[in-house]
Amino acid sequence: MVVIGDAYGQAMTAAFRGDPRGIASVERSDGRLMLDIGIDYLAPARRWVPEERAAIRLAKGRVLDVGCGAGRVALHLQERDHEVVAIDVSPGAVALSRERGVRDARELAASQVRTADGPFDTIVMYGNNLGLLRDARHARWLLRRFARATTHGALLLGGTLDPYRTEDPSHLAYQAENRRRGRMSGQIRMRIRFNDLASPWFDYLFVSKDELVSLVQGTGWRLADTIDDGSAQYVAVLERA
């Protein structure tokens, strides 16, 4: 029986305990299954993708780590004497982050971050977690909310990938169907699967740089820079205007 639960946290925890099967699967709403192995949740910074390694050097001051997973970003920044608040909706992820040494890990969704949790000088959304913007409408709402919890000149480092940089017919068909339904091309309805566990379904948003420029308009943020190594994956650097 498939049980709705913390698939993601359990997969990461299994990986941390040394289980080679500790890999979550992403189930897209059209049924496509994809292994969640793009990111090594336990990797130290030297094994991150180049754009994440490069962009993390921009982090300053007090940091909010959104979707902290097993705590790789928080641990890296703590070592560099940043005060870090690490949040994740997954209880397993939060427990694992704490076990691995993250000092302030909280079970909290991005959408639950309050002004009082701030002010933050940097928000990090790594491991494609800029996807937590969900859709165009939620993105604007969330970015405004984040703006209120940040200092002037704060940075948001958001990892994502350009959904148009694929030739996979299945991805292209999914994107076309999205557009037909008035959704953004890179809006993926998905859930995480691991053994008997399935997360609830949720939307996750991949955006091109052009889409991001227009998405952030009027939210208190501007796209200051993008950092990539030529692949579809990139880190967007948003600056609080």
Add this chain to the structure above:
Amino acid sequence: MVVIGDAYGQAMTAAFRGDPRGIASVERSDGRLMLDIGIDYLAPARRWVPEERAAIRLAKGRVLDVGCGAGRVALHLQERDHEVVAIDVSPGAVALSRERGVRDARELAASQVRTADGPFDTIVMYGNNLGLLRDARHARWLLRRFARATTHGALLLGGTLDPYRTEDPSHLAYQAENRRRGRMSGQIRMRIRFNDLASPWFDYLFVSKDELVSLVQGTGWRLADTIDDGSAQYVAVLERA
């Protein structure tokens, strides 16, 4: 959209091409997803599980390799001058086996092996492929059929695992439900998933040594030996009576 197709062959082919996501998932009929990483389909014999490495030394004469996958067993035996007929229902697996050097790879199900394909001195069912016995009834039918395609004193080397050697509540519940429905405990209804592809549903049988002893009665085979290293996984050595 999920397409019924050669999920298994495509996963193996992707792995062979160097794609780290080239791993199939097994979907059990209760919805549980499991990564198919117990067997490295491309591994040379020195990296096989110990019981497979030990038992393959028993192979003699002309060999039928059932469920050859990417050809690891056939390649190993060819190198040792055995004549090998390698069969698999997966077109991708057969193509990959040929590409990797298997001289006689055929797209054929275990149940389609005819007396005229023989006679074989050894039948190898590695990578848990004793599971292709499917269920108690089909097992007896298939073993009799295999007996007719083999020489006197022929050996069948069948890899499986003892389904009772688990404490996983989800596996135990599945087994209990099997027994309630008159199926053998270790009878798994499953399909293979890879990206957009799903194989048809099929039954796969895991058996304890005791179950195997009674299963082979009257089929022309006897359980001559079992080889294991203490784990749930073992190789059954059946001898043609």
